[in-house]
Amino acid sequence: MTGNLQFDAQGRLRHFLTIDGLSRETILEIFTIAESFISVGEREIKKVPLARGKTVVNLFFESSTRTRTTFEIAAKRLSADVINLNVGASSAAKGETLLDTVRNLEAMHTDLFVVRHNQAGAAYLIAAHVPPHVHIINAGDGAHAHPTQAVLDAFTIRRHKGGFENLKVAIVGDILYSRVARSLIRVLDILGVPEVRVIAPRTLLPTAVETLGVRSYTDMGEGLDDADVIVMLRLQRERMRGALIPSEQEYFNLYGLTPGKLECAKPDAIVMHPGPMNRGLEIDSAVADGPQSVILPQVTNGIAVRMAIMALVLGGREPAEGGRPA
Ligand code: NCD
Numbered sequence: 534m535t536g537n538l539q540f541d542a543q544g545r546l547r548h549f550l551t552i553d554g555l556s557r558e559t560i561l562e563i564f565t566i567a568e569s570f571i572s573v574g575e576r577e578i579k580k581v582p583l584a585r586g587k588t589v590v591n592l593f594f595e596s597s598t599r600t601r602t603t604f605e606i607a608a609k610r611l612s613a614d615v616i617n618l619n620v621g622a623s624s625a626a627k628g629e630t631l632l633d634t635v636r637n638l639e640a641m642h643t644d645l646f647v648v649r650h651n652q653a654g655a656a657y658l659i660a661a662h663v664p665p666h667v668h669i670i671n672a673g674d675g676a677h678a679h680p681t682q683a684v685l686d687a688f689t690i691r692r693h694k695g696g697f698e699n700l701k702v703a704i705v706g707d708i709l710y711s712r713v714a715r716s717l718i719r720v721l722d723i724l725g726v727p728e729v730r731v732i733a734p735r736t737l738l739p740t741a742v743e744t745l746g747v748r749s750y751t752d753m754g755e756g757l758d759d760a761d762v763i764v765m766l767r768l769q770r771e772r773m774r775g776a777l778i779p780s781e782q783e784y785f786n787l788y789g790l791t792p793g794k795l796e797c798a799k800p801d802a803i804v805m806h807p808g809p810m811n812r813g814l815e816i817d818s819a820v821a822d823g824p825q826s827v828i829l830p831q832v833t834n835g836i837a838v839r840m841a842i843m844a845l846v847l848g849g850r851e852p853a854e855g856g857r858p859a
Contacts, residue, residue: 537554538550538657538660538661539551539554539555539660540554541665546559546845546846547665547668547846548656548660548668548669548670548671548846549669549670549671549680549681549842549845549846550656550657550660550669550670550671550678550680551671551678551680551716551719552678552680552683552684552716552719552720552723553719555720555723556723557723557724557725560684560687560720560723560724562845563684563688563838563841563842563845564687564688564691564838564841566840566841566844566845567688567834567837567838567840567841568837570610570836570837570840570841571833571834571837573610573837573840574610574833574836574837579610580609580610580611580612581610581611581612582611582612583611583612583844583847583848584608584611584612584613584843584844584847585611585612585613586613586614587611587613587614587644587645587847588613588614588615588616588641588642588643588644588645589604589608589613589614589615589616589643589644589645589646589647589843590615590616590617590618590638590643590645590646590647591604591605591608591615591616591617591618591647591672592618592620592634592635592638592646592647592648592649593617593618593619593620593621593648593649593672594620594621594631594648594649594650594651594655595621595649595650595651595673596619596621597649597672597673598808598809599807599808599809599832599835600649600672600673600681600682600835601617601649601672603832603835603836603839604647604670604672604839605617606836607836607837607839607840607843608645608647608843610836610840611840611843611844613644613645613843616643618638620634631650631655631658631659632658632659632662635659635662635663639663639664639667643667644666644667644668644847645667645668645669645670645843645846645847646659646663646667646668646669646670647670647672648669648670648671648672648674649672649673649674650673650674650675651675652674652675653674653675653676653677653678654674654675654677655674655675656669656670656671656672656674657671657674668846668847670842670843670846673712674712675712675772676709676710676711676712676715676769676772677712677715678712678715678716679712679713679715679716679807680716680720681835681838681839681842682712682713682716682717682807682835683713683716683717683719683720684720684838684842685831685834685835685838685839686713686717686720686764686805686807686831687717687720687721687724688834688837688838689805689827689830689831689834690702690762690803690805692830692834693803693827693830694761694762694803697721697724697725697726698725698727699727699761700726700727700728700761700762701727701728701730701759701760701761701762702721702726702728702729702730702760702761702762702763702764703730703731703732703756703757703760703762703763703764703798704717704718704729704730704731704732704747704764704766705731705732705733705753705756705757705763705764705765705766705788705790705815706732706733706737706765706766706767706768706788706815707733707737707766707767707768707769708731708733708737708738708739708742708766709733709736709737709738709739709777710737710769710772710773711766711769713764713766713807714731714764714766715745717764718731718745718746718747722746728748729746729747729748730747730748730749730750730756730760731747731748731749731750731756732749732750732751732752732753732756732757732788733749733751733788734751734777734778734784734787734788735751736777736778737777737778738751753787753788753794753797754794754797757794757795757797757798758797758798759797759798759799760797760798760799760802761798761799761801761802761803762802762803762805763790763795763798763802763803763804763805764805764806764807765790765804765805765806765810765815765816766806766807766815767806767807767808767809767810767811767815768784768811768814768815781814784814784815785813785814785815788815789813789814789815789816789817790804790815790816790817790820791817791819791820792817792819792820792823795820795823795825801825802825803825803826803827804816804820804821804823804825804826804827804828805827805828805831806821806828806831807831808828808831808832810828
């Protein structure tokens with residue numbers, strides 16, 4: 534799928550659908566804007582007027598807690614009016630097509646749709662059919678992409694590690710079904726992280742995973758050795774067909790992040806998880822709640838990053854130098 538649909542004829546970022554086609558400068562520009570929004574969340578009055586008068590619809594065809602809530606808070610802190618639609622429970626169940634649902638909401642003068650769907654490509658389909666003044670942000674499409682999560686994860690890494698130049702990042706778990714992993718690998722590559730590793734049982738690694746520019750490991754000790762950043766992933770059981778892990782207990786024994794396994798990484802390694810996490814399956818509570826965990830800061834940072842991305846697409850600003858796709 535091409536990322537060029539994201540840019541308008543003048544090369545401005547109009548939609549945010551995928552990491553593909555984004556330049557390093559555009560991602561760094563999002564970070565700069567997000568840094569300025571971090572302080573908004575810490576103020577007594579947590580609002581800026583950037584999107585005043587704009588209407589944002591959170592169009593979620595798949596359940597979500599964190600992502601939907603942080604998008605809602607982000608839009609409200611930008612002073613937009615926000616409507617949350619859990620479409621799974623309404624029109625789609627009555628047989629309405631995706632595009633008809635969107636056309637109806639468009640007729641209500643929506644400016645920005647934040648779309649989550651269990652089918653890969655759903656946000657693209659909508660972006661290809663909306664008029665020029667309507668913007669789409671992909672909040673996760675099937676196992677394909679979750680670009681705002683990837684940017685907030687990278688932003689969190691930079692806040693804790695200062696940069697990307699010398700990092701070893703290990704992504705652990707269900708790589709096969711994870712849209713988070715796919716988008717994060719792309720963003721870390723663009724930002725110049727020299728070593729990205731994926732660690733999983735062979736059944737949860739996509740075939741030819743090395744073509745993504747990562748090193749793959751099936752052993753936690755080897756994969757975590759000397760790592761600076763560990764990103765744990767949830768087992769996406771709702772997407773799995775058949776038994777891909779022998780048993781939950783064995784998965785935890787081999788791949789669950791315990792204090793013992795964490796010792797293989799650098800002493801100052803940070804531990805991340807996009808949530809929702811399964812304690813006792815992919816991560817031990819002692820690690821999830823421990824001093825190296827930045828799982829809750831990820832959530833806080835997610836609001837600032839989503840505010841920045843919304844401001845950028847709604848503002849119709851020129852992306853930073855080099856932001857235009859080739
Ligand atoms: C992720 C998602 O929905 O893809 N979660 C999230 O956005 N916070 C990861 C997951 O569901 O495991």
